[in-house]
Amino acid sequence: MLLIDGCSGGLTPARAALWAGVAAVLLLVLWPVRVTAGPGWLAVRGLLRTRRVRTDALAGAWRVGNVSAALVLKDVYGGRVELAPEILLTNPLVWHLVDAGARRSRERGTLRTGGALLDRIGRLIDAQAGMILRTSGLR
Incomplete structure (x- = not known):
């Protein structure tokens, strides 16, 4: 999602942090x-x-x-x-x-x-x- 958001031109540092947080939560839940x-x-x-x-x-x-x-x-x-x-x-x-x-x-x-x-x-x-x-x- 980070890559898609970056290619669409809407990636900001706040959104990158949000996507990193979502990835971390998914890692914890799905490990x-x-x-x-x-x-x-x-x-x-x-x-x-x-x-x-x-x-x-x-x-x-x-x-x-x-x-x-x-x-x-x-x-x-x-x-x-x-x-x-x-x-x-x-x-x-x-x-x-x-x-x-x-x-x-x-x-x-x-x-x-x-x-x-x-x-x-x-x-x-x-x-x-x-x-x-x-x-x-x-x-």
């Missing part, structure tokens, strides 16, 4: 999060910082929001991550690591809230995988 996981941990990296949670020491899991729901995971050490449940649906290997950690949390007794929510996500992922296998003729 994708990067989710990585390993045995016992999950990390969500945004534009400015990385948040980590110990999945083998989860204290709770919550669903926040109605329209664009987010899954919030919190561990007993104060770590907290927020991610879209679709990330887990589209990445079954990440879900497997989160689920294995959540099972360890249940065994240790640290997971007090959100066990049913994690079970629902697991059933949804299993149903989706089963549908893919049936559709491809592998099951």
Whole structure:
């Protein structure tokens, strides 16, 4: 838009600053999060910082929001991550690591809230995988 405005002859320093501001806001809003996981941990990296949670020491899991729901995971050490449940649906290997950690949390007794929510996500992922296998003729 800056280039179009400049070619039309209407670009002023104030308008250039406005377009730069719009670009910065779009960058902040549209920057994708990067989710990585390993045995016992999950990390969500945004534009400015990385948040980590110990999945083998989860204290709770919550669903926040109605329209664009987010899954919030919190561990007993104060770590907290927020991610879209679709990330887990589209990445079954990440879900497997989160689920294995959540099972360890249940065994240790640290997971007090959100066990049913994690079970629902697991059933949804299993149903989706089963549908893919049936559709491809592998099951």
